Amino acid sequence: MTLSAKDVAEIMRLLEQSSFDSLSIEIDGVKLNLQRGSTAPVQRAVAQAPSAGSQQPVQAAPPKAKPPSEPGLSEVASPLLGIFYRAPKPGEPPFVEVGSKVEQDTVIGIIEVMKLMNSVCAGVRGEVVEILADNAALVEFDEILVRVRPGP
Amino acid sequence: MAIRRILIANRGEIALRVIRTCRTLAIETVLAASKADLDSLPARLADRTLCIGPARPSDSYLRQDTIVQAALGVKADAIHPGYGFLSERAVLAGLCEQEGVIFIGPTAAQIEAVGDKLRARAEAEAAGVPTAPGGAVDNVREAMVLGRKIGPPLLIKAVGGGGGRGMKRVDRLEDIPSAMELAEAEAGAAFGDARVYLERLVERGRHVEVQVLGDGNGRVVHLGERDCSVQRRYQKLIEETPAPGLSADFRARLHSAAVQFAARLSYRSAGTVEFLVDLERDSFYFLEMNARIQVEHPVTEAVTGTDLVAEQIAIADGCGLRLKQDEIGPKGCAIECRINAEDPARDFQPSPGTVRTAVWPSGEGVRVDTHIVSGSRIQPYYDSLMGKIIVHATDRPAALKRMRGALAATRIEGVATNLAFLSGVFTDPEFETGGVDTSYLPRFLDRRRLAQEVRAHG
Numbered sequence: 001m002t003l004s005a006k007d008v009a010e011i012m013r014l015l016e017q018s019s020f021d022s023l024s025i026e027i028d029g030v031k032l033n034l035q036r037g038s039t040a041p042v043q044r045a046v047a048q049a050p051s052a053g054s055q056q057p058v059q060a061a062p063p064k065a066k067p068p069s070e071p072g073l074s075e076v077a078s079p080l081l082g083i084f085y086r087a088p089k090p091g092e093p094p095f096v097e098v099g100s101k102v103e104q105d106t107v108i109g110i111i112e113v114m115k116l117m118n119s120v121c122a123g124v125r126g127e128v129v130e131i132l133a134d135n136a137a138l139v140e141f142d143e144i145l146v147r148v149r150p151g152p
Numbered sequence: 153m154a155i156r157r158i159l160i161a162n163r164g165e166i167a168l169r170v171i172r173t174c175r176t177l178a179i180e181t182v183l184a185a186s187k188a189d190l191d192s193l194p195a196r197l198a199d200r201t202l203c204i205g206p207a208r209p210s211d212s213y214l215r216q217d218t219i220v221q222a223a224l225g226v227k228a229d230a231i232h233p234g235y236g237f238l239s240e241r242a243v244l245a246g247l248c249e250q251e252g253v254i255f256i257g258p259t260a261a262q263i264e265a266v267g268d269k270l271r272a273r274a275e276a277e278a279a280g281v282p283t284a285p286g287g288a289v290d291n292v293r294e295a296m297v298l299g300r301k302i303g304p305p306l307l308i309k310a311v312g313g314g315g316g317r318g319m320k321r322v323d324r325l326e327d328i329p330s331a332m333e334l335a336e337a338e339a340g341a342a343f344g345d346a347r348v349y350l351e352r353l354v355e356r357g358r359h360v361e362v363q364v365l366g367d368g369n370g371r372v373v374h375l376g377e378r379d380c381s382v383q384r385r386y387q388k389l390i391e392e393t394p395a396p397g398l399s400a401d402f403r404a405r406l407h408s409a410a411v412q413f414a415a416r417l418s419y420r421s422a423g424t425v426e427f428l429v430d431l432e433r434d435s436f437y438f439l440e441m442n443a444r445i446q447v448e449h450p451v452t453e454a455v456t457g458t459d460l461v462a463e464q465i466a467i468a469d470g471c472g473l474r475l476k477q478d479e480i481g482p483k484g485c486a487i488e489c490r491i492n493a494e495d496p497a498r499d500f501q502p503s504p505g506t507v508r509t510a511v512w513p514s515g516e517g518v519r520v521d522t523h524i525v526s527g528s529r530i531q532p533y534y535d536s537l538m539g540k541i542i543v544h545a546t547d548r549p550a551a552l553k554r555m556r557g558a559l560a561a562t563r564i565e566g567v568a569t570n571l572a573f574l575s576g577v578f579t580d581p582e583f584e585t586g587g588v589d590t591s592y593l594p595r596f597l598d599r600r601r602l603a604q605e606v607r608a609h610g
Binding site: 080081082083112113114116138140141142143 | 187202203204205206212217218220221222225226247
């Protein structure tokens, strides 16, 4: 048995309503650690679900992200607040386009923080389906940059 | 006004406090918030909120590059740093200067000058402001020589910062070597600067500070003093103005010393010059200058009818000092107390969690600065300040009465707080008399503990 994103969202909702601050589950080798308001690494699916500490009506983090075009997509979120660049240099072709095949370590863009360039990797193998962040735009921490359909 | 949009690089009640003033000035606010604070009251009330990083302050609120990048990214004209976090980091002020973003506060050079406690001491001496007998000590031999000259009890203090860290009391000269080693290790760990200095320890001292505003060109006004002697481990709990029981002459000398010090630095923005009032010698010594807006600023606002954040913004905007010294006439008495999410029964340990109910007082002469409402979460990553209750009345007895009423009307459920403890202080005869020294709160705690034990065994 595996946990779907929906299952995780449901578990999070239950935790949210409980008086507990953290929850650990292990099912058939799948480990899930949830913590209220925590930033501890959690299973990837969790990052797609509503943020834990939320006491407002559930909203995906970040709030402005448009809903995914199909279920089961992996999200590549920005590790930093900064300026997002799709290409290594102005005028050069972008790192990825919709339809690009990516590996875990494929660079999908650059985040500039005060002239310091930080590359962002896909973190998952598959195909780029959506590119949400505009070139040279300010992106927030945890803002979804691209969505990838996991694949072989 | 050139400042139309301000990035607020802080959280909690002070972020909300800045938002409130910006609203009255029709200035747009952008809040730089960590992921854990995206649902906070300030995040909901700011015109825009940017998520700058994870909950941990070192990954969000303490990242100066991210803060300046955020300000540039949203085209903010200025950054308000609040207190704590990056408010007194010369690097942030310098980065702002470099990038053309207005830093609402002093210059980087001024922050550096007061951040180094030895340098601040030297500036005070040069400005003719009294300092406690003492000075720099580079090694144990020097410390022994100076210690013998001043005589115990002594205090070894860190050059790089305050807050009680890197500070050691020495009662016998032979304890200097071990105490110095400890102080240096602590200072090095806390401030990345192991230098220490030696000062006479004032046994019966009161912490009295003076609020100043400077235009950056040598003009400085003061807005009276605040007595912050009710402290626990260097954490202020209750602040009031005027300082009880000081003569008009003594008070005037304190005020002019603060103005002299700030004027010597051509200080810009709001700042506070802290003094230790030595009750036995009827004198005062310069302690340090805080180059920021302070937690306890509302008591000064209450008696002077000013908005210090608005003045900070005006000065940053190049409007200079709008207040004239002879027009600042403090009226009445104001007292503030800090409501913290901490448990007095467990040695004031922080008590994070969800606030089930928060009912704050209101009414004439009562002000509450808070970001906590029913349902708010107290994050374990940040300080435990939930809010401040400020009362203002014609005199101290009336203000005390008002505070007791305000505390009785406050209800916080879901997390442990120091509410009942504070109520105890406000009905304590010694505090009611006024003019307590900094050893008051520990003594009050001992008495309280004793009374509880007697009750338990009696």
